[in-house]
Amino acid sequence: MSESALDRTARALDLVPYLLEHQGISIAELAQVFGVSEKQINDDLILIHMCGLPGYTPLELIEMYYEDGYVTVSDPQSLKKPRSMTSSEITSLLVSLDLLKSVRSDSIADEIEALKIKLKSSLSFENPYVVVVDSKNSEMVEKIEAAIVKGNALKIVYLSGQKDETTERLILPLEIYQANSNTYLNAWCQTSMGDRTFRVDRILSFETSSGDEISYTPTTQQHKGGISNIELVVSKAARHFIEENRAIIESVEDGDVFQVKLHPIDVEWLIRTIIGFGSGIQVAAPKVLANEIQERARAIRALY
Amino acid sequence: MSDRKTERLINLTLALLATKRYLKKSEILSNVAGYEGTQEAKERMFERDKDDLRSLGIEIEVGDLDIFFEDEPGYRIPQKSYELNVPNLSGRELALLSIASSFWNDSVLGPNAQSGIRKLQSLGIPATLEFEFRMKYRFDNPSELLEQIAKAILQKSRIKFAYDSSSLKLRQLEPYRIVFWNSYWYLIGMDVDRKAIRLFKLSRFLGAIETSKRKNEFEIPSDFTVADHLPKSDVEVIHSSKIEIRRETGALLRQRGKRLSQGSEYDTYVINYENERIFLRELIWHGVNVRILEPVNLKEELLAIVDGVLA
Numbered sequence: 001m002s003e004s005a006l007d008r009t010a011r012a013l014d015l016v017p018y019l020l021e022h023q024g025i026s027i028a029e030l031a032q033v034f035g036v037s038e039k040q041i042n043d044d045l046i047l048i049h050m051c052g053l054p055g056y057t058p059l060e061l062i063e064m065y066y067e068d069g070y071v072t073v074s075d076p077q078s079l080k081k082p083r084s085m086t087s088s089e090i091t092s093l094l095v096s097l098d099l100l101k102s103v104r105s106d107s108i109a110d111e112i113e114a115l116k117i118k119l120k121s122s123l124s125f126e127n128p129y130v131v132v133v134d135s136k137n138s139e140m141v142e143k144i145e146a147a148i149v150k151g152n153a154l155k156i157v158y159l160s161g162q163k164d165e166t167t168e169r170l171i172l173p174l175e176i177y178q179a180n181s182n183t184y185l186n187a188w189c190q191t192s193m194g195d196r197t198f199r200v201d202r203i204l205s206f207e208t209s210s211g212d213e214i215s216y217t218p219t220t221q222q223h224k225g226g227i228s229n230i231e232l233v234v235s236k237a238a239r240h241f242i243e244e245n246r247a248i249i250e251s252v253e254d255g256d257v258f259q260v261k262l263h264p265i266d267v268e269w270l271i272r273t274i275i276g277f278g279s280g281i282q283v284a285a286p287k288v289l290a291n292e293i294q295e296r297a298r299a300i301r302a303l304y
Numbered sequence: 305m306s307d308r309k310t311e312r313l314i315n316l317t318l319a320l321l322a323t324k325r326y327l328k329k330s331e332i333l334s335n336v337a338g339y340e341g342t343q344e345a346k347e348r349m350f351e352r353d354k355d356d357l358r359s360l361g362i363e364i365e366v367g368d369l370d371i372f373f374e375d376e377p378g379y380r381i382p383q384k385s386y387e388l389n390v391p392n393l394s395g396r397e398l399a400l401l402s403i404a405s406s407f408w409n410d411s412v413l414g415p416n417a418q419s420g421i422r423k424l425q426s427l428g429i430p431a432t433l434e435f436e437f438r439m440k441y442r443f444d445n446p447s448e449l450l451e452q453i454a455k456a457i458l459q460k461s462r463i464k465f466a467y468d469s470s471s472l473k474l475r476q477l478e479p480y481r482i483v484f485w486n487s488y489w490y491l492i493g494m495d496v497d498r499k500a501i502r503l504f505k506l507s508r509f510l511g512a513i514e515t516s517k518r519k520n521e522f523e524i525p526s527d528f529t530v531a532d533h534l535p536k537s538d539v540e541v542i543h544s545s546k547i548e549i550r551r552e553t554g555a556l557l558r559q560r561g562k563r564l565s566q567g568s569e570y571d572t573y574v575i576n577y578e579n580e581r582i583f584l585r586e587l588i589w590h591g592v593n594v595r596i597l598e599p600v601n602l603k604e605e606l607l608a609i610v611d612g613v614l615a
Contacts, residue, residue, distance in 0.1 A: 006313070009313040009317075009360065013314065013360075014423060017426040021426050022425075035418065047314075053315075054335035056337055078319075081426075081427075082424075082426035083386060083388060084387060084389065089416050089423070091454065092408075093401060093417050096401070096408065096413070097401070098484075099441055099484070100404040104437070112400065115397045118391070118393065122389070125458050128453070128454040128481060128482055130481050132483055132484065132530065141439055144438075145439060159556050175438070177442050178441045179442040
């Protein structure tokens with residue numbers, strides 16, 4: 001199904017100011033951010049490239065460069081600023097904030113309320129949505145999140161959802177989510193050597209563990225064993241690498257770019273992932289990894 | 305075809321946005337790229353384009369030109385209304401919004417929140433990564449109806465819908481608020497036929513909603529609050545049950561309950577529950593290790609579920 005000219009226009013008008021603030025972004029990431037295919041983004045860019053102000057000489061056209069899948073805008077003409085938000089966008093964000101508040105501890109509640117007031121100031125009507133907070137166990141959630149962020153293992157006593165018995169398990173927490181009034185934790189379970197989902201309210205007790213015994217690798221592919229002391233330089237444009245792979249990240253230093261240290265991990269997965277980010281991620285150490293990535297990239301290049 | 309129209313709409317937006325003074329229609333038709341054909345065709349095209357841009361929420365101001373320009377109207381898009389302006393939004397707040405907007409893996413709110421956040425991310429506010437929040441929200445109960453109901457609430461238009469209930473099927477409602485509660489979407493409003501404020505679960509709506517063409521058909525009472533119309537989560541809704549639990553089993557149930565007596569094979573517990581459906585699942589999950597003694601209706605419900613499996 002082809003989309004309407006109107007939807008495309010809306011996206012194009014949003015693309016230009018977004019590009020202006022995300023110079024050098026990859027088409028792959030744009031596609032992800034805008035929720036369309038890379039081909040669609042390509043087509044959009046070609047179209048935008050031909051638009052401009054009356055006169056339509058090169059001086060009056062929207063000026064942008066795209067090279068090797070990365071896009072830069074040098075002259076947006078009159079599209080410097082994003083369009084104001086629609087009422088649906090504002091109300092959706094307000095509900096999102098209410099939802100965030102409902103699962104977070106009270107310490108951040110005031111901040112969220114203040115933010116809502118800021119957004120509401122551009123709203124000329126009342127918000128039709130209301131989020132009612134039910135019970136929450138934010139203390140436990142926050143401890144688990146901290147473990148996810150730091151990549152810590154947890155030793156838990158769990159009341160099984162499968163066998164009606166309590167077991168002691170060593171787990172590496174990976175992902176936590178709320179669904180149907182329950183909070184769930186996806187984790188690698190060292191005890192049963194597999195990925196498991198736990199209900200947070202059935203975790204009877206837990207303590208942080210060094211994780212030395214954890215042998216988790218985020219892939220089922222063949223692997224060459226873990227390499228330690230991996231350091232990456234991740235550009236702002238590639239920041240979702242960090243956001244999506246918290247489980248393997250030891251530390252992040254923010255600056256013009258992100259300096260990222262990884263836990264020892266399976267490099268096969270990492271190599272393949274890093275190549276996909278193009279210039280967005282540089283391997284600062286170890287050298288062998290950087291070399292390997294170069295070699296792989298060259299091999300890919302040699303196909304053409 | 306779609307390409308040409310898109311291009312023309314973008315060019316028109318750019319031109320109307322760039323101008324400080326009003327642009328005459330004749331100027332637009334002859335200068336903005338994409339207007340082709342007879343004069344009449346061009347004008348029709350321009351009228352449609354204006355409507356299209358307005359439907360995107362873009363304000364096109366119509367102004368009188370200098371009297372020397374005869375009485376041709378002029379057009380422009382005021383920058384102030386076009387451009388997003390959220391004063392003093394910090395990087396920390398933007399980060400909070402990004403986290404919040406990523407909650408929606410489904411429902412119409414997802415795309416809307418995403419496009420909203422994209423615009424905010426185009427403001428040039430340096431983002432931060434300071435939150436350790438990892439918790440996501442997963443919606444198992446998305447609703448396609450949200451947008452339409454929200455619109456009806458804003459316009460104060462009545463809606464008609466079929467509702468899955470034992471009594472009245474067809475409802476006419478003055479919609480007040482959409483409520484997310486206990487992981488479900490509800491609608492609270494004035495039931496026109498029953499003349500009372502009622503709560504409806506969106507997952508029980510049958511088929512499409514019909515929104516009245518008229519606007520401002522009702523007022524939301526000034527003393528209306530959502531909390532007054534949700535089932536109370538204290539005494540009223542908490543039910544009590546008497547359950548037998550086989551020895552050495554049902555640790556989770558035991559934890560929540562109060563033991564009444566101990567037997568050789570079963571222990572008897574009093575267990576309170578709020579949500580019958582969830583409680584029943586929990587009980588059934590325990591298989592032959594638990595047995596409901598009271599109340600009778602709970603037992604019947606459980607049997608109905610089990611029979612449903614067998615049927």
